[in-house]
Amino acid sequence: MKQQQALARGPNDPGLENPTRRNLLVGSAGAMAAVSLLGITPLAKASEPKSLPDYAAWKDRTALIVHSANTMETKRGAIGSGVITASDRLFVRNNLPAPPLSITDNADAWEVHIEGVRNPRTLTVGELKTMGVTTVASVLQCSGNGRAFFPHGAGGTQWKTGAAGCVMWTGVPLKNVVEELGGMADGVRYITGTGGESLPDGLDPKSIMVERSVPTRALDTALLAWEMNDTPLTHTHGGPLRLVVPGYYGVNNVKYVKNIAFTENQTDAKIQASGYRVREVGKPGSPDQPSMWEMNVKSWVTAPLATGRSGRNMIYGVAFGGVTALEKVEVSVDGGKSWKQARFLGPDLGPYAWRPFVMATELKPGEHRIVSRATDAEGNSQPEGRVDNERGYGHNGWSDHGVTVTVS
Known part of the structure; x- marks a missing residue:
């Protein structure tokens, strides 16, 4: 990564x-x-x-x-x-x-x-x-x-x-x-x-x-x-x-x-x-630690967020690559067990802009954990988990950023 x-x-x-x-x-x-x-x-x-x-x-x-x-x-x-x-x-x-x-x-x-x-x-x-x-x-x-x-x-x-x-x-x-x-x-x-x-x-x-x-x-x-x-x-x-x-x-x-x-x-x-330095939990900041400079690849779902209706649903979100252009975004409606590629919405305004995305999917009644995973042009993808650090910086894990939607 x-x-x-x-x-x-x-x-x-x-x-x-x-x-x-x-x-x-x-x-x-x-x-x-x-x-x-x-x-x-x-x-x-x-x-x-x-x-x-x-x-x-x-x-x-x-x-x-x-x-x-x-x-x-x-x-x-x-x-x-x-x-x-x-x-x-x-x-x-x-x-x-x-x-x-x-x-x-x-x-x-x-x-x-x-x-x-x-x-x-x-x-x-x-x-x-x-x-x-x-x-x-x-x-x-x-x-x-x-x-x-x-x-x-x-x-x-x-x-x-x-x-x-x-x-x-x-x-x-x-x-x-x-x-x-x-x-x-x-x-x-x-x-x-x-x-x-x-x-x-x-x-x-x-x-x-x-x-x-x-x-x-x-x-x-x-x-x-x-x-x-x-x-x-x-x-x-x-x-x-x-x-x-x-x-x-x-x-x-x-x-x-x-x-x-x-x-x-x-x-x-x-x-x-010492500020904006990535370090282990409990450690003070110092100049020899990584500084918060370039952003990492990231995405999250923006709709639906809580409820939906049985049948065809449109899953929306945003994604960006930091200093690198995006290659793709995938969406899962079962907590990451299976993935389907979304499509980008709107114009591409360059490598530093985000890309709204959408994916159409059929949802059955019940709870669905919806997550997204972006990949940039250099092949870097969002990890599932987080990198724990004292100040909670740079979190791009796809699991935490998901939403649980109840479909009726």
């Missing part, structure tokens, strides 16, 4: 070739809440709020599970059968307080500093728009999507399937910017993005800031995006400017990006050095 191969080599191997919201955190209580968001202290379980916070009030409340003011999950049945996830149904995950909403009032004036190139420079979004433009369809997925299925009670938001969506990003290819600035400096191995969130007072910035490093192989596809789904990038999702790395887990897609550095080493910020 692709993920297992990558994990075996370790996150520091440069040869891993690609082969807001309102002021949520205030004062000392805010600082502790911010620390909690990065997993430094346990997250307390809270009942689901009845309304959306102000910064996300434009979202479709009926389509969301609101875990907290900064974490909202798309309901499994709200995904639909289209390729693109509607912006008002897309999940929300914020690590820190966002900059003031006013930063989107004049989005073209937002500045990002580029360093680790031959001609370092600070550029405005307006200037970036003169350096080229592209649109890429890509799955945005939280590293912990599927965490709720881990039996050890992994800390963090208990996402099931809804911390993911497929969106259209529009912006300038990062490699265009690098070329404009004379190319990368010598010895560079990582792209390090720094977010522009407000940092709570009284804490070491490195312990709380959102700063992530990914291998320079991502330069071929990374972009600095100012639009999502053909509209200006909202404050909720990182506007005015976001680093987007197609095929990589959401944490690497840095919101409110204010600095891009091409570096020899990974950042020593806590969110990189």
